[in-house]
Amino acid sequence: MSRILLVEDHDRLARLMCKGLEAAGIAADVAGRIDSAWAAIQQMPYDALILDRGLPDGDGLVLLQKLRKAGLGMPCLVLTARDALHDRVQGLEAGADDYLPKPFAMDEMVARVRALLRRPVAFHSLDPSHGDLTLRPAAGVLCRGDESVTLAPAELHIMQLLLHKPKEVVRRSALEAAAWGLSEAVTPNALDVALHRLRRKLLAIGSRQRIVNVRGRGYALREDVAAE
Template sequence: MKILVIEDQERLGRFLQQGLSECSYTVTWVRNCADASDALAESSYDAIVLDLGLPDGDGLDLLRRWRASGFKEPVLILSARDGVQDRVKGLDLGADDYLPKPFSLEELLARVRSLVRRQSTVKQVVFEHAGIRLDLLSHTVQMNGKPVDLTSREYALLEVFMQNQGRILPRTLISEKIWSSHYDVDTNLLDVYMSRLRAKLEVPGKQLFKTVRGVGYQFI
């Protein structure tokens, strides 16, 4: 499980990183809004621990932008703002939980487990876009109601795009999802699979996969 911690205080950030890592979470710790945005553009996370008082902006504004763009990952706000109205505002803007400072590590870990567990139980199993229907349970793909025969790699690649429709996905992120490791994206293997997927799903005059030069691909 991957956790993104956004906390500008060095002592607390290291404390959270160590505590979560000791519970077998893979933790990325950043200290400001800009680095948080970069981290989310490069990888996906199972949960996010978000401080509000950041040096380059307010965590609530960051959360508002995430939700407006369709970002659905669970967010736990961790903040010294412990008034009732502060908690209500954070939850109304899309936070899944709110833990005021000071806090116990045991409670934070319990809340993170709850968020991850809740997220896994409501995971979407059917994705539809542009006439394509992908069913995770039956492991099938249809295009305008007709079955499409995909290899396991092609299916995994399409799944990544269907789950991130509209987002520009870096080549490194796509490769990590498909090959379960940091793949050498300088090779043309990803491009080969993209070409195969396009051949099976795109029709003349209808582009589905946009190449973003120097970055990666976008499912439009």
């Protein structure tokens, strides 16, 4: 399931949009402000962004410009009540991939998001790899050479984040957000269970990579030089 970030401060509209997206097989996390949206993006690699312009802490285009300056190319659909030509041009010049004025039909919004999700994302490899590992998200498998193992959705999102940040320490909260989203409640040991399964699967395909616990900081992918 694709996961996107919806930046919309109107609670009722956000709920309706999430419901429509979920029916189409697209999970959505919601942020109501520029600052909270930026914080969410730091925690997980979203597949796309739906961005309202009129937010409590400023124009949503400020967030989009910040993302593009940081080299983040996730597809972005801009929503706004402004329908003037210069507003649409302004949004596209800021880095938007598509533009949808309010009010809009839910089916059209979903169709436009689906179209964005079909586009390749330049800033992330479609099949991220590190060391002897390659993740194939479309197939839901983790590979080492000719060996492969199937991953559950949460496991896939965790590995995707770790592979996007090889050797970096990733916070526990970031891994939880990647696996289950920012709004879904999870049990305290859900991440520990998922990591345990991933470690077993790494051993099963004979990988030299290990998911290590960096005390007090989080988790990282490290190569086990003693592994054969």
